[in-house]
Amino acid sequence: MKGRSIVNRAIKNTKMKVCKMTEKKQPTQIRTRRRPKGSVTPVTVNFIHLRTPWVIAWWSASYLGYAYMSLGSYIKGFILIFLEAFINVNSKLNLGIFYSVTGRFEMAKQVVDLNWLLFYVPIYIFSIWGGYRLAVDYNKYSILADREDSAVLPVKISSWEIVLLDKRKPWMAVALSLLAPGLGHLYTHRVPTSFYTLAWWMFISYKGQLFTCIHLTAMGDFAGAIAVADPLWLIFLPSVYVFSIYDAYVNTVEYNKLFEQEQKRFLIDNYQSADFSISQQ
Incomplete structure (x- = not known):
């Protein structure tokens, strides 16, 4: 039995060496393009890695488009995020949530516009299903890319930007995201995610009077802060902050x-x- 296991191990090692030699004989362009692990461009460093599909599905449920943004599918993500904001504001869904949480259910029923709210249902279902399915497919692709040892060009120099892979500190990405959502993604050169998150955070803060509320609260005028705050917009902020911190850290x-x-x-x-081999103890 011991001799058979040694022979099987030798056959397995030989097959692995043959596969690696075959792959290395291919031109660099094919190794890079067939199943690339990632891409370094002036706009972003986009790459595929293993994810937990139910976490991606949860982000889709939390905020339409965030799952696609996290997966690096920016165009789909931008479309769904725009629809989330457009339908949410017109249906006054956040106000309905605010009144429901504070126990004013009749006001919640009165303020919500069902004509807009029902648009939300099919897009919501698609976002959850699509994010989960894409995460599963990307996981399979990531495993294949790792097995093929796909090459990644670590440096990109253009007239617009100089981008290179190097070590970054996850805690710094978290700290920057706490300072302003989007800065953590900018730290790792995911410019599309950073641009959207920063712009959306600034717009929400302006419309919801966030900094006016902070100023009045710091001055002790709590009643004034409550009066000036707009929950229709401010309720977006928890999702923006939590996603920014989580995704920047994982990224x-x-x-x-x-x-x-x-x-x-x-x-x-x-x-x-x-001919170099590592002996197994």
């Missing part, structure tokens, strides 16, 4: 893993002998 951790994988692949391809 930075996975960003560092991508950097390590690229360095490992480069060192193995160029400096490790083909």
Whole structure:
């Protein structure tokens, strides 16, 4: 039995070496483009990594479009986020939520516009289903890309920007996101996510009178702060902040893993002998 296991292990190692040799014989363009792990461009560092599908589905339920933004599918994410804001504001859904939480159910019924609210249902279902399905597909693709040891070009220099992969600190991404949602994504060069999150946060803060409320609260005028606050807009803020912090942290951790994988692949391809083997204890 022991001899058979040794033979099976040797066959397995031989197959792995043949697969790696076959892959390395292909031109760099094919290794990079067939199943790329990520892409470094002047606009963003976009890459695929393993995710928990139900977490992605939860973000879709929390705020339409956030799941797609987290997955790096920006166009779909922007469309769904625009629809979320447009339908929510016109249906006054946030006001309905505010009145319901504070026990004023009759006011919630009166303020909500059903003609707009019912538009929300099919888009909401699609967002949850689509985000979950995409996360599952991306997980499969990520595993295949890891097995094929796909190459990633770590540096991109253009007339607009200089972008390079390097190590980043996850706690710094969290701190920057707390300071202003979107700055944590800018730290890891996810410009589309950063631009949207910053712009949306500024717009919500302005419409909801956030900083006026903060000023009045700091001065002790709590009644004035309550009077000036607009819950229709301010209720958007918890989702924006929590998503920004969570996604910036996860993105930075996975960003560092991508950097390590690229360095490992480069060192193995160029400096490790083909006959080198690590003995298993």
